[in-house]
Amino acid sequence: MIGLENVSYGYGGSELLSDVSLHLGPGSFHFLTGPSGSGKTTFLKLCYAELIATAGVVRLFDRDAGTMSRDDIARVRRRVGMVHQDCQFLDHLSLRDNIALPLQVAGRDITQEAQNLDDLIAWVGLTGRSKALPAELSGGERQRAALARAVIMAPDVILADEPTGNIDWEMSLRLLRLLTELNKTGKTILIATHDLNLIRTAKNEVPVRVLRIRNRRLQLAGTEL
């Protein structure tokens, strides 16, 4: 699905990631850890072609991201659900409209997807908050809405960048439960986080691989996790 082969990424003369290789297979669940500024977000951005590798090859669904057109990249992003730490909502649209946005962008008729949309909003526990604007939502509600938006297109892969960074532990567990449910349906999950408790909890529910970025390189984390 997503593969990185000897990928390096540098910016402004300094290298942020060096000779990184990884294959995200179908149904896998990966955590990516590392201290702040270690390159976790850069790694995720490479995985959905927001950044293009300066060396090596990033394969998105068997296509080299470095040679894809802008339209092709847009189409590939519809197959990758992304959850950002700051959620990235459009402030003037309601929660429901924000969640439906990927459908609109893909040219799907929202009225025909109404039931799926309502079911999804109910799944993330936000029924009754549909008309709220993003500014009116709590941190946990925003993260769950971001997850709903990430999965509305039934993507093959879900990437999450510090999804629990701004929410309390109880809400983090709730979000994790949603992600593990998705993984059990065959979705590939990659979560960048520095929350080790979250990783330990996840390990009790689904088989996960934990990766760590250290000194610009990617390595398998030890058993201490």
Added chain:
Amino acid sequence: MRAAIETALTTLFVPGQNDRVVPPATFTAHLTAFTSVVMAFLSVFALSLSLATGRLAHRWSQELAQTSTIRISAPSDQIELQIQAVEYVLSTTPGVRSAHVLTEQEQRQLLEPWFGSDLPLDGLPFPRLVEVVEERRGIDADGLRQRLAAEAPGAILDDHTRWRRPLVQAADRVRGLGIVSLLLIVAATAAMITLAAQAALAANSRVIGVLRLIGAQDTYIARAFVRRLTLRTLAGATVGTAGGMAAVALLPEMDAAGSFLTGLGFQGWHWAWPLLVPPVAALTAFVATRSAALRMLKGY
């Protein structure tokens, strides 16, 4: 070509789901509408000026081009002979529809505005005038001059070229100025709308970033901005055109003397010309916004 036109029409007139992804009216959007109103208003005036000078140039060139005057200066004992010679020459000249020798009374009336009715003209050696009306194809002025020189040495042909040419040139230049003004207005409108589009895109960079992240293609994002700015321009230009037409309609009617300043309004079917201003403004906005949007989106 047909597909491109269909795409453009669909973009403009079929409300899409992408309409709402751009936040409601911003300052730049209001600025675009105001600019369109002003530019359309000015366009109507430039058009009015251009058409009026066009009419004037046409009238001057047509009216004066169809007539000539022959002036006969000769001693009093030879004047009648020379008049007869001129009449004979004219009767055998191709392109002459009619020739009329002005009577002394008619010549006196011509001079009255300058010298008054009581000036004693009888003793003065005034030349006799022959008014020649030409057929549509005109006359060979040089050939006629040569024949007159041979048959009536005192006759001088004036085909009004000396008077007509600078007037027609002046009118043509004013008309050209009007057309240049129109082109400049269209160019300025395009430039302003391009700037407005760039400002709108820059102000909504976060929206664009989010849309790109969830898989929006450039054409989808551009369409949202293009539709909004184009329709706003169309609305503004319609208001400006209506205002301009109303203002032109209030100008004084052309008087009998055909004074230039009282003939600036539209006449007859020329009133249809300003109706082109809104669609041209909208087309300009469409092209300017779309190219600006697609250019800027490459940076995201």
